[in-house]
Every structure is written in structure tokens, then in C-alpha cells.
Amino acid sequence: MGDFPKFQKRVKAFLNGTFTPEDEIEFKRLFCSDCNFFKPGEDEELCCSCFLILKKLVTGGHITLKEISDALKK
């Protein structure tokens, strides 16, 4: 599953349509779960610039979650 096991587990719910990028909390948990600074339920509204860049790229349609997931498996 590579270096981002929690991302790969959570991304399945997005790829099958259970969640969308508009679901703010689940979207944050998707990208932050593998981060050492992430504590579920605690300060989840705080965002680093890396997260914000990824969010902009995905929600802007520049890169898909499937492309990210596939790239991380290589």
C-alpha cells in the first residue's frame, strides 16, 4: 500500500462516490491521516500550505484523486 496507507484506505470512499471533495472534514482526513501532526477531532480546521495546495489542485480539476492514488502506489 506504499507510504500512505491511511490515504489509500480513505480514498476508496471518494473513488466510489461515498464522499466528495466538498465534504470538508472527510477531505481533510483523506489527506491528513498519514501526517504526524494529525489528531482526529482536534484542531481539524487548521491547514498547512501543502494541504491547501493539494486541495486547490483537486477541487480545481487539475489532478484527480485517482491519479494521486495511482502515483503513490508506484
Ligand code: SF4
Ligand atoms: S494540514 Fe498539513 S500539517 Fe496539518 S495534519 Fe494536514 S498535512 Fe499535516
